[in-house]
Amino acid sequence: MKLDEGFLHSMQDAMKLLRTRGPQEAAAALQRVLGRQARHVPPSPQGDAPAVQQPGTFTTHTFANAAGHRTYKLYVPKHHSGQPLPLVVMLHGCTQDADDFAAGTQMNALAERDGCIVVYPVQLQRANTSKCWNWFKPADQRRDSGEPALIAGITREVMTKHAVDPARVFVAGLSAGGAMAAIMIRAYPDLYAAACVHSGLAAGAAHDLPSALAAMRGGKAPHARSVEAPKRPLIVFHGDADATVHPSNAAELLRGFGDQAIVFDEASHVEAGKRTSTVERMKSAEGVDAELWLVHGAPHAWSGGSAYGSYTDVTGPDASAAMMHFFLDHPLQR
Structure with missing residues (x-):
């Protein structure tokens, strides 16, 4: 070896x-x-096959602006009609990188199937020793500041260089990446049509490392965030056995979407050997949609992901497929 x-x-x-x-x-x-x-x-006991090379292009790029610089990887599908495509911005979790996150979520395969472009911004280790997005720092929680400015800049660069439908630009993330996705959809509702937060936390849940750790344990930050009316649709996935980010953070993400929700028990719709989940669909007073998938018995991991990526739960329902379905149903409403 x-x-x-x-x-x-x-x-x-x-x-x-x-x-x-x-x-x-x-x-x-x-x-x-x-x-x-x-x-x-050989394939894992769950039958998960190694990730295969997709027919599109998966290339590395660098973006820089006044906030700094970051590399990113970009998947452009081979088979598409030539019409402007949706764009999905994928924000990895701590210790991950673009290749790992792409393998775990299998988003490049979905991009080929559904005809979309996927971009994976990469956090620098010198910006955070565990390669986490700094979702808990005030300077990295605001529009046109810090890491949000870099992620938005990468998004706009891809839109400029490729045929992207500006009404179908989405942002998603896992854990720290999920928390950053929540920040991005709140800070840039003019750029992103909808967001997916997987095992993450609400924007403004913390203002420094101690309050971040408290929020991850399910506690309230000393300075609780103000509840803003949601401007864009949001889909949330969380395992109810998550020991890293407490599942109560899922409810915090959905504050503002109202108390009334339609609950769908998905137990009868899963494959044999798969985890069950409960799905809630809700709507804000302004008519903005949200969806919560609570995956029963699931740990801190991307539901339904491939075992060839880190922080994945192969026995969970397919979060990537459900997310894409939600995204494509919710183009930007100006």
Whole structure:
């Protein structure tokens, strides 16, 4: 086995997980690292096949503005009609990168199937040692400031260089990336038509690291955020066994969408061996739609993702497919 620099960095990440989250998380991380090093590894017990190379292009780019610079990876599908396409901005979680997040969510395959472009901004390790988006810092929670300015800038650059339908630009993320997606949809309702927050937190849930840790445990920030009327549709996924970001954060994300919700029990609609979930669909007083998928027994992981990416739960309902369905049903209403 070749111990390249990426492998050594992954081992260091696993050791950090051992200290911060315990042996179970560390063991899972080591299994993922070893699986990537040994490409002859057979499919996982769940039957999940290795991610295959999609026929479109998956390229690396760099964007810079007054807030700094970030790289991003861009997937453009091979098979499409030539008409302007939807664009999905995918924000990875802590310790992840674009390749890992693409493999775990299988969004490039969906992009080919549904005819959309996917962009994966990448957080710098020197901006956050765990490569988390800094969703808890005030300077990174505002329009045209810090990381939101960089993510919006990347979004606009892709829109300029490719045939993108400006009414169908969406943002999604996992964990810290989900929290940043919540910030982006609140700060840029003119840019993004809808957002998906998976295992994340509400915009304004924290203002520094201690309040972030408190919010992740399910506590209230010392300075509670003000409830704003939602301007754009939101779909939320959260495992009710999430031990990293407390499931109560899902309800915080949906404050402002009203108390009335239609609840659909999805238990009869899942495949054998898959987790069940409860889905709530709600609407704000202004008529803005929201959807909550509470996945029963699920940990802090992308539901229905591939085992060849980190922080995925292969037995969950397919969050990527459900998210895309929600997105395509909600173009921007100006």
